[in-house]
Amino acid sequence: MCTMLRINRDKCGYCGTCVAVCPEDALELIDAYLSLERECIACGICARACPLGALEVVHEE
Amino acid sequence: MKSNYDILVIGGGPAGALAARTAAEAGNSVCLIEKRPAIGTPVRCAEGIGKELLKEFIKPDPRWISADIESARIIAPNGTAICLDQARAGNEVGYVLDRKVFDRELVWQAAEAGADVIVKTRATEPIMENGAVRGAKVSSAGTPAEIRAEVVIAADGTEAQFARRAGLDTTVPLREMMSCAQYVMTDIDINAGCTDFYLGNEIAPEGYLWVFPKGDRSANVGIGITGRKSHDGSRAKDYLDRFVAKNFPNGKTIEMIVGGVPVCRPLPCTVTDGLLVAGDAARVVDPITGGGIGNAMYTGRLAAQVASRCIEAGNCSKEALMAYDTEWRASKMGATIERNYKVKEYFVTLDDAKLNALADSIASISFSEFSVLALIKELIKRNPKLLLELKALRDTLS
Numbered sequence A: 001m002c003t004m005l006r007i008n009r010d011k012c013g014y015c016g017t018c019v020a021v022c023p024e025d026a027l028e029l030i031d032a033y034l035s036l037e038r039e040c041i042a043c044g045i046c047a048r049a050c051p052l053g054a055l056e057v058v059h060e061e
Numbered sequence B: 001m002k003s004n005y006d007i008l009v010i011g012g013g014p015a016g017a018l019a020a021r022t023a024a025e026a027g028n029s030v031c032l033i034e035k036r037p038a039i040g041t042p043v044r045c046a047e048g049i050g051k052e053l054l055k056e057f058i059k060p061d062p063r064w065i066s067a068d069i070e071s072a073r074i075i076a077p078n079g080t081a082i083c084l085d086q087a088r089a090g091n092e093v094g095y096v097l098d099r100k101v102f103d104r105e106l107v108w109q110a111a112e113a114g115a116d117v118i119v120k121t122r123a124t125e126p127i128m129e130n131g132a133v134r135g136a137k138v139s140s141a142g143t144p145a146e147i148r149a150e151v152v153i154a155a156d157g158t159e160a161q162f163a164r165r166a167g168l169d170t171t172v173p174l175r176e177m178m179s180c181a182q183y184v185m186t187d188i189d190i191n192a193g194c195t196d197f198y199l200g201n202e203i204a205p206e207g208y209l210w211v212f213p214k215g216d217r218s219a220n221v222g223i224g225i226t227g228r229k230s231h232d233g234s235r236a237k238d239y240l241d242r243f244v245a246k247n248f249p250n251g252k253t254i255e256m257i258v259g260g261v262p263v264c265r266p267l268p269c270t271v272t273d274g275l276l277v278a279g280d281a282a283r284v285v286d287p288i289t290g291g292g293i294g295n296a297m298y299t300g301r302l303a304a305q306v307a308s309r310c311i312e313a314g315n316c317s318k319e320a321l322m323a324y325d326t327e328w329r330a331s332k333m334g335a336t337i338e339r340n341y342k343v344k345e346y347f348v349t350l351d352d353a354k355l356n357a358l359a360d361s362i363a364s365i366s367f368s369e370f371s372v373l374a375l376i377k378e379l380i381k382r383n384p385k386l387l388l389e390l391k392a393l394r395d396t397l398s
Helices: A017-021 A045-049 B014-025 B051-055 B099-112 B161-165 B236-247 B293-313 B318-330 B332-347 B352-362 B372-382 B391-397
Strands: A002-007 A027-029 A034-036 A055-060 B004-010 B030-033 B048-050 B065-069 B071-075 B081-085 B094-097 B116-118 B121-129 B132-140 B143-154 B177-186 B194-198 B208-215 B218-226 B252-262 B275-277
Touching: A002 A034, A017 A027, A017 A045, A017 B177, A017 B252, A045 A055, B004 B014, B004 B132, B004 B293, B014 B030, B014 B099, B014 B143, B014 B293, B030 B099, B030 B121, B030 B132, B030 B143, B048 B051, B048 B293, B051 B094, B051 B293, B081 B352, B094 B208, B099 B116, B121 B143, B121 B161, B143 B161, B143 B293, B161 B275, B177 B236, B208 B236, B218 B236, B218 B252, B236 B252, B275 B293, B275 B318, B293 B318, B293 B332, B318 B332, B332 B372, B352 B372
Parallel strands: B004 B030, B004 B143, B030 B116, B065 B208, B071 B194, B143 B275
Antiparallel strands: A002 A055, A027 A034, B048 B094, B065 B094, B071 B081, B121 B132, B132 B143, B177 B218, B177 B252, B194 B208, B208 B218
């Protein structure tokens, strides 16, 4: 099973709140594109902070 | 693109613009880079600022002032309103700005002073030499380049990744990140001269909801809640939608804005060798109001003043640049942030019954001064037991 961060690009407001709370510096906001640039530890902090609910930690088989 | 400057400024908001303007006026070669393709957009702000603070940096101009604010109301969960009125208070209240135009004006002034401005150019990482920041690797509209500088001023806002990559921990704890959503609404019934702040755990847990006028029948209607109160179904946007459905059911939303406001303490240290950090990136936001524009301009200007002196003296080490960190901490801004941080830490613990009781105790008062401090002093006068609960504040209020 693998755990990963899913970005809902229709919901995302591209504001960068998630970037500032990420303890791993894994997220990067590149203009109007949120990118997972480095290894994500799937802690879910970014998903909590998001004002719109655009981020989700998902578990896939 | 030139590849060598005295000072490189990262970020084209109020902190970066004041840094670039100040640095260029002091005779330095300056480059300001902004990762977005435009200065001023997208807005990530409720746009309120005190008049006196604003005037320290720029002459007010109707081109970028949306509303002149003469009064404010703080509305408790039970509806009790505390009113602060310019006519009764000795000092002026504030403006609601049009940041799209305001930010452009500030950057225009930096350019006019001689700074180069380059948009759609993102700093990907610092250039490090012997542990010192010596510029930035950038991606300019997709083309990699290097910009070297004696000093870098990081004014890259809430995300604050440049300082982090230079070794300063800028991560904001979840409980101290305000998760915010705002609608620019029109065709709504409001008092165009009055800002409203709604408190309460049902309305805006551990934060507040604001209505900041943008004109006769339009306003920024927004909310900030702490990250720890943010869950599926109860996120900033959910609370905002509920408030709008109840209070402005016929209003039209012409813009949706989201963003994060850090209300933690400022970074423990805002300099390192070759680098100064200013504005939201330094976490110098007022922890009670969430206001950051004035503090950004102050720290941006101060960072450039100190950087200029250090370049002239040929020493841009952390020790030399520390003059910046020391000065802002000792300033009125530094003292206010520290005091308001303690006030915030107390207020987030209050339930609605307590908020109502406090609001009721001061609802009939005519305030002689328009400030958080004046409010706190009056609250303590009417509720002496508060001083016991607010032990940490005693020294700062005397």
